[in-house]
Amino acid sequence: MAMRQYDFSFEAMACVNELSLYASNKRQATAVAKKAIDAINKLESRYSRYLPDSLLTRINESAGDTRGVAVDEETAALLNYSQTCFEQSDGMFDITSGVLRRIWNFRENKLPTDSEVADTLQLIGWDKVIWDESRIVLPLTGMELDFGGVVKEYAADTCATLCRDMGVRHGLINMGGDIHVIGPHPDGSPWKIGIQSPDDPGSIATTVNLKHGGLASSGDYQRSIVIDGKRYGHILNPKTGWPVEGLRAVSVVAPQCLIAGSTSTIAMLKGEAGKRWLDEVGLPYLWFDESSRLFIKDDCSMREAS
Amino acid sequence: MAATNSYLRHLMAAAVALPGISVAATPIDKGDVVVDLKYVHYEEQDDLMTVDAEYLTLGIPLTGRNDLTVSIEFETMSGASPIFMSPGQNGDPVVVKSGASITDQRTAVTASFRHFFDAGTLTVAPSWSDEDDYTSQALTLQYEWDTNNKNTTFAVGVGFASDEVWAEGQVIRNDKEGRSVFFGVTQVLNTSSLLQLNVSFAEETGYLSDPYKLVQVQTSILPDSRPDDRAQIAVLVRYIRHMADDASVHLTYRLFNDDWDVQSHTFEASWYQELPGDWTVTPSVRYYTQEKADFYEPYFVAFRNDGYYTSDFRLASYGSVIAGVKITKKIAGNTGLDLNLQYYARRGDLKLGGEHSLDPEPLSSYLVTLGIKHTF
Amino acid sequence: MNTRRLVSLIVIAFALQSAGCAVNVKPWERGTLAKEHMAIEPDALERTIFEQVVTSKEASSGGYAVVGGGCGCN
The missing domain is CATH 3.10.520.10 (ApbE-like domains)
Structure with a gap:
């Protein structure tokens, strides 16, 4: 045809x-x-960090809550994939690193201070996240996941x-x-x-x-x-x-x-x-x-x- | 390399757990091996020439940056050729043909090697051709690049040829050299049309006559004799436009001029029509009109000061028409069959405007091309 | 030699080229241009064969691609 x-x-x-x-x-x-x-x-409605009722926003809002959030299979597979990338890149690929955006404002021509950087780094690290393949816990208040990439x-x-x-x-x-x-x-x-x-x-x-x-x-x-x-x-x-x-x-x-x-x-x-x-x-x-x-x-x- | 496989293996394993990712393997694009085979039959009416030829072309990707295309051609020609013309009863020329049928075999090989640079593509193509009465060695180099987000493509090329020509049985081999340059611009006009403009210059030097042909000058029969230098220019414009419903039209005009005073205009038009069932039908027409070389006459009533004479009708004033239809059929996406039938008519009175040469034996012929192309 | 006509053709070429700079067909808009029958020469081998046949009957050649070796196809 x-x-x-x-x-x-x-x-x-x-x-x-x-x-x-x-x-x-x-x-x-x-x-x-x-x-x-x-x-x-x-997918966008589930994984956008901009949408107030997305699953990702729910996970991010739970930061600091040790009960965490239970996730479905697709989300689990995405988290597992992200974890694999973290492991395979020796920790360079990290879906918790999005918080750096808070101190790096590319619209203003201004660099963050060393203490701002040091404080923010505290909130970064997939290895700090508790992930048991069905429930995710972001242990520190202010931690955030970002599925960009x-x-x-x-x-x-x-x-x-x-x-x-x-x-x-x-x-x-x-x-x-x-x-x-x-x-x-x-x-x-x-x-x-x-x-x-x-x-x-x-x-x-x-x-x-x-x-x-x-x-x-x-x-x-x-x-x-x-x-x-x-x-x-x-x-x-x-x-x-x-x-x-x-x-x-x-x-x-x-x-x-x-x-x-x-x-x-x-x-x-x-x-x-x-x-x-x-x-x-x-x-x-x-x-x-x-x-x-x-x-x-x-x-x-x-x-x-x- | 261990790290390699383990990295991809781990990522693949994690990725295929995702519901949106299909496990079906999707190959990464590499070049394809292409085989193109064509059989050609050409036949002139009134038992003049018959040609049968086979062409085999093989395209082989070498690396992502190089590929090689090899073409081999075998050709068998037989039949009689006009040798010269004599004045008949009322002055009209009468053709004198070679009595015996001549046969000739040609074998030709072209290897075309391409290298893809970041900035453009270089093609180097040596070729060899061998016949009972002709040999040719040639080399072409071409570089192609684009600008303007690939909307404009430029090509420059040069060609060299070193040929030998003789009549069968003749001991002396006559040399002939050719040099050419080529410039081309292809411009995307919009999402459905493009335009190409090419200019080529060529110069041939050496023995440019036809060793089989003779001329009649008054009552003497002399060999065909042409200048040992010929400069040519061709300017070609092509317009390709996509039409509604899977059809496109290709229009070409070429102006040709040389310093033997030959001038010609070529017009080509083809319509590509896709049909259900992976068929394509392409009707095409070509019209050609030519102004003769200044030393062409069917026969000569006086000697010329420059000593140049030809009665080869190729250099006369005439026109020609080709009408054809090509049918292609795709099978299973990677095999294509094609059949092209073309009819050719060359006559003095088909010339556009002005006087045409007296034409005692109009030529008509047909060309059948049968091809199969397979991509592996 | 019809020099004037040639010059005018070359002028057209440059005009086209400068008009072309305004053209910006994006790669993802090239679906139509990428079709096989939109190729400049959809069947290159056939063009080679065709040119070989007509140059054995006519005095003109060139313009389609860079030209290499000849044959004694008289």
Whole structure:
């Protein structure tokens, strides 16, 4: 059957997102898109830290309460995944590190004081959290979980899985730059995914051709403080409380967007050492160095489809 | 590498526990091996030339940054060719053909190696061609890059060829050299159309005559004799536009000019129509009109000061029309079959405007191409 | 040589190029352009074969791609 591409644009998780699907007719495409977007909205309503009645807000509001909060299986799996990332990154990937935002205000050109940093670090550490795979306890008042770098990517995977389950073979979901390719264009050609230049978010530094799987980026795109000519980016080291240095942005290709997302985040947090680590991980990737020069790892499939 | 696998293994294990993540393996994109096979049959009416050829093209990804395409071609030609023309009873030219049928075999190989740099793609393609009366060695280099978020693509290329040509049975091999440069710009106009503009310059030097052809000058029969230098320019514009319902139109215009005074215009139009069941039907037409070389005549009533003569109808004033239809069918997403039927007519009076050459034997032929392409 | 016409064509090319700078089709808007039949040369091998046939009957060549070696297809 001749299929056409249908594009759906929607807002969720503080981003404008795009779902592109190939279907035989508009009715079919809309039915699939509606279900997929509903699933994403549901994830947002559960895991947004901005929504007052989300499960995450409930967990965060329980901080200091030793009874904690009982969670469902999906949340348990997300927490287990986050714990795995924490362990695999030697504590660099930490979903409790979001509290650093309280002292790093990137809208004002002002650095936090050493004592502010030291006080905030007290509230950080997945190892301080009590997690028994069904109940979570944030033992200290002021502690907070943040699924940034996990939930948006997971939402892209969830959306792709749903679309595939509903018979879509060709399509792509783009959640504000976190992408899961459901399958190539019907003629077999890959999707061309633009990678933003960190200096100029409006321009595209390169494109990645992808037929299947996830692509996610992590980096310092705009928010930064410049003091005495030194740039302070918004990727913060949970151990020091200070911005990491070495890389400007990293994009990783992986079978799942979730894995691409956490891998790119860990690489950014590792700074200069992140490149060697990525080589060891063995996934295709590209990165921008501090002066925004682009490097592409050799077997990242960057080429134009001919 | 142990850390590698353990990192990914741990993350994968944790990820697949999530309800939204499917366990189905989704492969990471790598280049594909592509095999493209074509069989060509070309036949001219009135028992002139017949050509049968097989083309095999193999595309092999080497690493993510390199790939290689090798093309091999076998061709068998047979038939008679016009040799020269004589004035007939009322001055109209009469064709004199080679009596015996000539047969010739051609084998050609092209290896095209591409390297993908961050900034662009370099293609290096040496080629070899061998016939009973012709050999060619050539090399082309091309660099392609884009700007403006991939909306503009540029290409520059150079080509070199070193050929030898002779008539069968002839001992002397005549040398011929070719050099060319190519510039191209492709511009995305909007989400559904693009435009390409190419300019190519070529220069050939050496023996550019046809060793089999003769001319009649008054009552003498002389060999075909052309200048030993030919400079050519071609300017080509292509417009591709997506039309409603899975169809697109491709329009091409080419202007060609050389310093033998040949000038031509080529117009091509094709309509790609996708149909249910993974079929595509592409009707196409091509119209070509040419102004003759200054030393072309069917036969010569006087000697020329420069000594150049040709009665090869390729260099005459004429027009031609090609009409064709191509049908392709995709099977299982990675195999494509195609059949292309084209009819060709070349006649003096098909020329657009001005005088055309006297044309005692209009040429008509057909070309059948049958292809299969498989992506692994 | 029809120099004037050639010059005007080259001028058109530059005009197109400068008009092109205003064009900004985003990668995710390229679904249509990525279709096989929107490729400049959907079947490259066929173009090669076709050019070989017509250049054996006509005096013109070039313009489609960088040209390499020839054949004695007379």
